Amino acid sequence: MLETAGLTRAGKSRMSQEKVERATVLLEEKVFLHCTNPDCLTFAKASGKEPVSCEPRNTCQRCFGSDNARAVKDVLDACRKRGFSKLVIVGGSPTVRHELERLVPSALELRLVDGTKARPLDQARADLAWGDVVLLWGATELHHKVSNQYQDTATGPLKRKLVHVPRRGIAQLLAGLLTHLQR
Numbered sequence: 001m002l003e004t005a006g007l008t009r010a011g012k013s014r015m016s017q018e019k020v021e022r023a024t025v026l027l028e029e030k031v032f033l034h035c036t037n038p039d040c041l042t043f044a045k046a047s048g049k050e051p052v053s054c055e056p057r058n059t060c061q062r063c064f065g066s067d068n069a070r071a072v073k074d075v076l077d078a079c080r081k082r083g084f085s086k087l088v089i090v091g092g093s094p095t096v097r098h099e100l101e102r103l104v105p106s107a108l109e110l111r112l113v114d115g116t117k118a119r120p121l122d123q124a125r126a127d128l129a130w131g132d133v134v135l136l137w138g139a140t141e142l143h144h145k146v147s148n149q150y151q152d153t154a155t156g157p158l159k160r161k162l163v164h165v166p167r168r169g170i171a172q173l174l175a176g177l178l179t180h181l182q183r
C-alpha cells in the first residue's frame, strides 16, 4: 500500500516525519486491525477495509482488547439501570478519546473534553448541567486549572455528578465509573 502511494519503495527502511504522517493517514483509511476474536475478524471483513491481524490485542479496532469491551458493557448496563445516558469525560490523550468514541455505543452520549485547554467557567457549568456524570480523569492529560473549573462549579447536588478517577487507561477509567454508578 505504501509503495503504491509512493511513500516508500523496496529496500528502503527509513521514512521522513512528513511521510510518516501521510502513511499513518493512508493506513487508517485502508486497513482495519483486528484481534483473534472471530467477531472482530468478521467485523473487520465487513468494514470495507483490508483486514490485518494485530498485536498486541488492545490495538484491535473493534474490541481494543477484551478488558475494555467488557468494561464498556458493564458500564452501559449500570447506566441503563440508573437511567443515565450522558457522560462527560475531562482529560485523556487525543488517541484515548478517539478510542472511547469508537468503543462506546451511541446509547451513551459522550462529551469528551481536552484537559489541556482552558475551559471557560460557563462551559464547565454547561457540562455539569448536561452530563449525568462528569469524570475528571486525573493521572492523564488533565491540567489542574481545568479540573478546578469543574470542582469550583460543582456545588450542592451537582457535587454528586463529579467523579475523580486518578488512574490511567480506559479499563481503569471505566472501572472507576462503574464503582460510582453502583454506589
Ligand SMILES: [Zn+2]
Binding pocket: 034, 035, 036, 037, 040, 060, 061, 062, 063, 064, 065
Ligand atoms: Zn478484537
